[in-house]
Amino acid sequence: xxxxxxxxxxxxxxxxxxxxxxxxxxxxxxxxxxxxxxxxxxxxxxxxxxxxxxxxxxxxxxxxxxxxxxxxxxxxxxxxxxxxxxxxxxxxxxxxxxxxxxxxxxxxxxxxxxxxxxxxxxxxxxxxxxxxxxxxxxxxxxxxxxxxxxxxxxxxxxxxxxxxxxxxxxxxxxxxxxxxxxxxxxxxxxxxxxxxxxxxxxxxxxxxxxxxxxxxxxxxxxxxxxxxxxxxxxxxxxxxxxxxxxxxxxxxxxxxxxxxxxxxxxxxxxxxxxxxxxxxxxxxxxxxxxxxxxxxxxxxx
Amino acid sequence: xxxxxxxxxxxxxxxxxxxxxxxxxxxxxxxxxxxxxxxxxxxxxxxxxxxxxxxxxxxxxxxxxxxxxxxxxxxxxxxxxxxxxxxxxxxxxxxxxxxxxxxxxxxxxxxxxxxxxxxxxxxxxxxxxxxxxxxxxxxxxxxxxxxxxxxxxxxxxxxxxxxxxxxxxxxxxxxxxxxxxxxxxxxxxxxxxxxxxxxxxxxxxxxxxxxxxxxxxxxxxxxxxxxxxxxxxxxxxxxxxxxxxxxxxxxxxxxxxxxxxxxxxxxxxxxxxxxxxxxxxxxxxxxxxxxxxx
Numbered sequence: 023x024x025x026x027x028x029x030x031x032x033x034x035x036x037x038x039x040x041x042x043x044x045x046x047x048x049x050x051x052x053x054x055x056x057x058x059x060x061x062x063x064x065x066x067x068x069x070x071x072x073x074x075x076x077x078x079x080x081x082x083x084x085x086x087x088x089x090x091x092x093x094x095x096x097x098x099x100x101x102x103x104x105x106x107x108x109x110x111x112x113x114x115x116x117x118x119x120x121x122x123x124x125x126x127x128x129x130x131x132x133x134x135x136x137x138x139x140x141x142x143x144x145x146x147x148x149x150x151x152x153x154x155x156x157x158x159x160x161x162x163x164x165x166x167x168x169x170x171x172x173x174x175x176x177x178x179x180x181x182x183x184x185x186x187x188x189x190x191x192x193x194x195x196x197x198x199x200x201x202x203x204x205x206x207x208x209x210x211x212x213x214x215x216x217x218x219x220x221x222x223x224x225x226x227x228x229x230x231x232x233x234x235x236x237x238x239x240x241x242x243x244x245x246x247x248x249x250x251x252x253x254x255x256x257x258x259x260x261x262x263x264x265x266x267x268x269x270x271x272x273x274x275x276x277x278x279x280x281x282x283x284x285x286x287x288x289x290x291x292x293x294x295x296x297x298x299x300x301x302x303x304x305x306x307x308x309x310x311x312x313x314x315x316x317x318x319x320x321x322x323x
Numbered sequence: 324x325x326x327x328x329x330x331x332x333x334x335x336x337x338x339x340x341x342x343x344x345x346x347x348x349x350x351x352x353x354x355x356x357x358x359x360x361x362x363x364x365x366x367x368x369x370x371x372x373x374x375x376x377x378x379x380x381x382x383x384x385x386x387x388x389x390x391x392x393x394x395x396x397x398x399x400x401x402x403x404x405x406x407x408x409x410x411x412x413x414x415x416x417x418x419x420x421x422x423x424x425x426x427x428x429x430x431x432x433x434x435x436x437x438x439x440x441x442x443x444x445x446x447x448x449x450x451x452x453x454x455x456x457x458x459x460x461x462x463x464x465x466x467x468x469x470x471x472x473x474x475x476x477x478x479x480x481x482x483x484x485x486x487x488x489x490x491x492x493x494x495x496x497x498x499x500x501x502x503x504x505x506x507x508x509x510x511x512x513x514x515x516x517x518x519x520x521x522x523x524x525x526x527x528x529x530x531x532x533x534x535x536x537x538x539x540x541x542x543x544x545x546x547x548x549x550x551x552x553x554x555x556x557x558x559x560x561x562x563x564x565x566x567x568x569x570x571x572x573x574x575x576x577x578x579x580x581x582x583x584x585x586x587x588x589x590x591x592x593x594x595x596x597x598x599x600x601x602x603x604x605x606x607x608x609x610x611x612x613x614x615x616x617x
Contacts, residue, residue, distance in 0.1 A: 026344060033507065036509070037507050037508060037509050040509045041420075041424055041508070041509075043416060044416045044419050044423075044424055045419070045420050045425075046419035046432055047413045047414075047416035047417040047420060048416075048417040048420035048425065049420055049434060050413060050417065050479070051417065051434060051437045051438040051442075051483065052433060052434050052437040052479065052541065053439055053481070054437075054441060054476055055437040055440060055441050055444075056437075057452070057454045057456070058444065058448065058449075061452060061455045061456060062448070062451065062452070062455075065451075065455055075580065080546065083518020096510055108614050116351070117351045117352075117354065118353065120348045120350070120352070121345055121348075121351050121352050121355060124348045124349065124352045126552065128348060128349070137352065137356075137504065139601075139605045140355075140356065140359065141355075142601065142605065143359070143598065143601055143602075144355070144359060144576060146327050146530075146533065146535025146537075146597050146598075146601045147534045147537075147539075147594070147597065148538065148539070148566050148568050148593055148597060149364070149446075149537075149539065150538075150539045150567075150569050150592055150593075151366070151537070151566075151569065151590050152568045152592060153570070153573075154569060154573050154586065155362055155365070155366070157574070158359075158365075158573075158583075180536040188355065216337055216338070216341045217341060217345075218337075218341035218344040218345060219337060219340075219341070221344070222344065223411070224371060226498055235417070237325065239443070243443070244441050245445070246443075246446070247324075247445070248445065248446060248447040248450065249566075249570065252570075252574075253570065253574055262591055267462065270524055272601070273445060273447045274538075276447050276450075276451065277447060278538060278545060280450075280451075280454070280543075280544050281544060285459070292452055293451075294455075297447070297451040299445060300389045300447070300448055301445070301448050304442075304443055304444060304445055304448075305444075306441035307343075307443075308439070308440050309436075309440060312436060312439055312440070315360030315370055
């Protein structure tokens with residue numbers, strides 16, 4: 023009798039121990055997310071002992087290694103990042119939405135089973151390979167078309183980032199188009215609308231929040247991408263005036279300078295401040311997308 | 324009469340817009356397929372010329388203008404091993420917690436939210452985090468260990484999500500059966516859930532690892548070396564990695580003409596690696612999905 027009780031106690035303890043182990047692993051994600059933010063913040067703060075906050079955000083001169091007067095203005099890098107990202111989304115969003123519509127409205131089951139893995143494959147290509155293609159293939163092409171000495175510029179970066187953002191746009195848009203109740207489609211067709219009218223005036227409006235989220239998530243992916251822009255945009259530090267200018271994005275600047283910077287200098291801390299800005303930007307974008315998707319899910323339930 | 328012409332015109336316009344609309348939709352698909360095809364064609368066309376047994380089995384020589392990429396292959400393998408040892412068990416455990424234990428309350432939602440957000444953190448930010456935490460604080464230095472753990476954190480959201488999908492696919496009746504026979508929760512998970520979910524979990528994990536192996540930004544500053552004539556002897560050593568080697572050969576080498584063929588070869592090895600793992604996982608996943616659909 024007593025041994026049974028004891029056994030019960032031990033197995034009870036074991037049960038609880040195991041549960042706590044699993045629980046801790048689950049919480050790790052939250053801890054890591056907070057940890058990233060906290061560590062970036064604490065490492066970025068010392069930079070502002072020497073850097074004027076106003077200069078940091080409004081100056082477009084970034085020259086931390088200047089022997090006379092190091093300058094830390096991130097404006098041109100922020101504008102470059104936005105330029106390249108905007109170009110990427112201008113390509114990836116219509117194209118991605120088109121593919122999503124194809125998958126949900128045009129393709130037969132069999133074709134879908136082939137195209138979907140291909141899209142996944144696109145997502146799996148390492149960014150450094152995409153950057154390499156930009157360097158060897160897209161760059162010379164751009165140079166020839168626009169008669170430039172080289173094709174390493176914002177346009178090249180945008181084209182490549184579009185490829186990186188496409189899978190995200192496609193899969194989220196398609197999910198939300200698929201989630202539109204069949205009854206909506208049937209009602210529209212029954213009223214005499216053709217399939218295109220149904221898609222544009224019924225399905226897309228019904229799925230609009232998911233489609234918006236796909237745009238946001240693609241945006242988040244493009245803003246933080248490093249290797250492709252590092253290899254394809256030429257990385258000039260000047261303020262960009264158009265898509266044919268060479269640009270240096272926030273992420274590329276971190277990648278370029280972190281390898282050479284001496285630890286625990288203002289320059290080092292400033293690079294972490296750039297990382298923090300990147301983190302906050304993507305976090306806000308992803309969180310917004312997430313909230314939109316949550317809301318849509320609840321609405322459709 | 325007049326109204327019927329008007330109606331006809333309207334119909335015509337609707338038909339035309341449908342025609343053009345779906346034409347655009349098709350074109351966008353073909354564009355992407357063509358781009359992808361062109362990618363693969365260009366890289367394999369030029370890469371195959373370089374790849375030989377020597378290329379895969381020898382270290383680089385003469386300032387990386389000759390020889391092979393063996394240290395990069397081995398380095399990528401080792402760093403992925405660390406990533407796997409870290410991310411796969413924790414990812415699975417977290418998924419088990421979320422799917423089998425967690426109550427649907429606000430805290431659970433917060434955990435899920437942070438998992439989804441972690442998946443969106445830029446890889447270069449993981450690199451910065453790895454520099455502070457693993458290289459400096461924990462004093463692992465720039466090493467296989469630091470880089471592997473950094474990639475492990477990056478992979479974690481993917482492995483959790485994939486594992487949870489696998490757990491979702493196990494029918495609830497399996498769970499109820501075990502519980503009805505008096506099994507404890509852990510016994511139920513161990514005997515009636517995990518055996519069925521494990522293949523799916525591992526497939527997802529492999530996919531995540533293949534992706535991690537192709538990452539460059541997180542390992543650039545946490546352990547990947549420009550050039551090492553020898554293989555890493557311990558997990559505290561620096562290492563060469565395929566993606567970083569490709570970056571170096573493509574942009575940092577002093578002699579572009581001599582480096583370019585090697586870069587193409589490296590790119591091809593990387594692509595083949597990624598495609599094989601992905602196709603394998605997609606096939607296995609398809610089979611698993613059909614298995615449960617009875």
